[in-house]
Amino acid sequence: MTQAHHLDLENIDIRLNGRPLVALDTRIGPGEVLTVMGPSGSGKSSLLAYLAGFLGGDFTASGAVRLDDRAIQALPAEERGIGLLFQDPLLFPHLSVAGNLRFGLPRHRRDKRARVEAALAHIGLAGFGDRDPATLSGGQKARVALMRLLLSEPRAVLLDEPFSKLDTQLRQEMRDWVFQHLREAGLPSLLVTHDYQDAEAAGGHLIELA
């Protein structure tokens, strides 16, 4: 484990046009995954949007979001230190695979080339650096997306249905792979999913929004 981070969600109260939508008070420790489930419209995406810093205008929210004891709920999204992983890998089509990974690296990092090479080897894609991301398989794209996220050195991660577009076998492999990496990186994570097997593989607490 390189570093240990923790995320505190203190008395979070999200309302939509004044009506209570999400109420939550919990801590996510280093390497832990909190799974959030619930029916369509119960507020899962709104919770992620609040934590990430882009909740829409019809919503109001109160409560503190502390990342490593620092309140971040008033910071702009890019200053929060939170990484996002979505359903689609969202690789930049105009960049090579290596270019996508390089994009994740903080600007001040030196030895970028060596880091990207090491990252490619780590995800089993040594020699794939010059490839167009469109030529990768679904699983390869997903691995590049997670590695790009980890290279950006987030202090917490939000995952929004990250496996839902993968077929059953790949889904199983990817969930184990992703959760293992998040654990090893000591990152507190929040997973939104409709799949109980995702929750089981995540291994942490589960909350269900009503």
Ligand SMILES: Nc1ncnc2c1ncn2[C@@H]1O[C@H](COP(=O)(O)OP(=O)(O)OP(=O)(O)O)[C@@H](O)[C@H]1O
């Ligand atoms: N930009 C928006 N402006 C106004 N209302 C919104 C907006 N986005 C979502 N809503 C409403 O907020 C409520 C919660 O939506 P949200 O997307 O958070 O639910 P969800 O649990 O993520 O649903 P799903 O599982 O379908 O993705 C719903 O009633 C939805 O219609």
